[in-house]
Amino acid sequence: MIATPTVIPKQAILQLKKTLDNFKLNDAIELCSNEAQTRKFLIEPFFFLLNYVSNDLIPEYNADFGDRISQKIDYAVVLNKKDTILIEAKKHNSRLTDKEAGQLNGYFNNTKNSKIAILTNGISYRFYSDVLEPNVIDGKPFFCFNLSSYTDRDIETLIKFDKRFIKIKEIVETAQEAVFIQDFEDTLFKELVVPSKDLLKIIHRNMNFKTKFNEETQLKMISLINSSLLKNIYDKKVLAEANSNSLGIITTDLEIQAYHTIRTLIIQNKKIDKERIKFKDFKSFFNISIDDNSKKTICKLDFNNSKMKLSIDNTDYVLDHIDDLMKYKDKLVTRTLALIE
Known part of the structure; x- marks a missing residue:
């Protein structure tokens, strides 16, 4: 039987965000001059925000090293007398x-x-698991949280570590997914930066323009795999995905260009997570929203007639050129912030 994922109330997420926003980080940092003070004024309060109490944080936890010299880790959280979370603390100004x-x-x-x-x-928190090899910590964390800079998505992940909602099995599954995606991205990136002969051979075999697969052809193909080409392919992929999901609706290059322009303008505000800015094309307009939620529309574009029109919160603006979008940066940012707060 597949376990039902834990449903975390939206109110709990909003409350955590409010508590984090109100946490006086700079005041706490000023009180820290060593590791002990970092624990007291930064690390312990952080876990208190996640609804742990003092008794949940076991200091100087004894790691069982068998016949070897006993070593202690700074903290451990033992859940249900079974699952253990280990915490290694460093001074607040230590580089992790x-x-x-x-x-x-x-x-x-x-x-x-x-x-x-x-x-x-005490400021940055790096969460590790053993996805790649059992009982051996992965080389990279599956989640990082920074008290000085975080997004709504970070909070939605952090709340899963709240004492009221934490499920180790679900978190490990999330870690596995994160590690897989990161490994896939890294591997694909390496292939695109330095294309292997196998990759070139697959591409060459599927091309309609037939040539000999010799060194000259390979060098030519490698020279073509650059950022400009990948940008063009990305735009084509976006168009293909949009059109495949919308029968009879054709997303134009101009609409995609407008989307990228608006998205770039909006995410200059650090409070706005770029991953949350989505678009959806309709027959009569092109919609840009938060989380692809029609109730959280940032703006609408109407490029179907001879004139281009931008609509923000039911107010229309006529565009003479796509670059005119930059005139409305402040309005777009204000609208977006209102939707995410």
């Missing part, structure tokens, strides 16, 4: 790197029922 996460490996490998480990300096 994936290499430092290696220090967690010994604890992680020797702590029963540990599937999640956190490396933190």
Whole structure:
């Protein structure tokens, strides 16, 4: 039987966002001059925000190293007397790197029922698991949260670690998905930067224009795989996806260009997560919204007639040229912020 994913109330997410926004980070940092103070004024309050209490945070947790010298990790959270989250603390101004996460490996490998480990300096929190190899921490975190800079999507992920909602199995599944996607992106990127002969051979075999697959052809193909080509392919992919989902609706290059322009203008505000800006084409207009939610429309574009028209919150603006969109940056940002807050 497939377990039903935990449903987290929207109100809980909004409350966490409000609490984080009100957290006086700079005041807390000023109180920290060493690791102990970092724990007291930054790390412990962070977990209190996630509804843990003092008794949940076990300090100087003993990692079982068998016959070796006993070593203690800064904190552990033991859930249901079984699942253990390990927490390694650093001073607030320490630079966290994936290499430092290696220090967690010994604890992680020797702590029963540990599937999640956190490396933190009180400001940045790096969440690790053992997706690639059992009992060995992955080289990169599957989630990072920074108290000084976070998005709504970050909060939606962080709330899953709230004591009231946390399900280790679900989090590990999320980690597996994140690691797979990142590994896929990294591998694809490497192939595109330095195309392998196998990739070139597949592309060449499927081309209509037939030539010999010799060194000259390979070098020519490699020279063509550049950022300009990939941008063109991306735009074609967006158009293909839009048109495949909308019978009888043709998304034009001009509409896609307008979408990219508006999206670029909007995300200059750091409070706005670029991943949440979506579009959907309709027969009579082109809609740009938050999370593809029709109730959270940022603006509408009407390029179907001889004149181009931009509509923001039921107010229409005539465009003489696509570049005229830049005149309405402030209105677009204001509208977007109103929809996400």
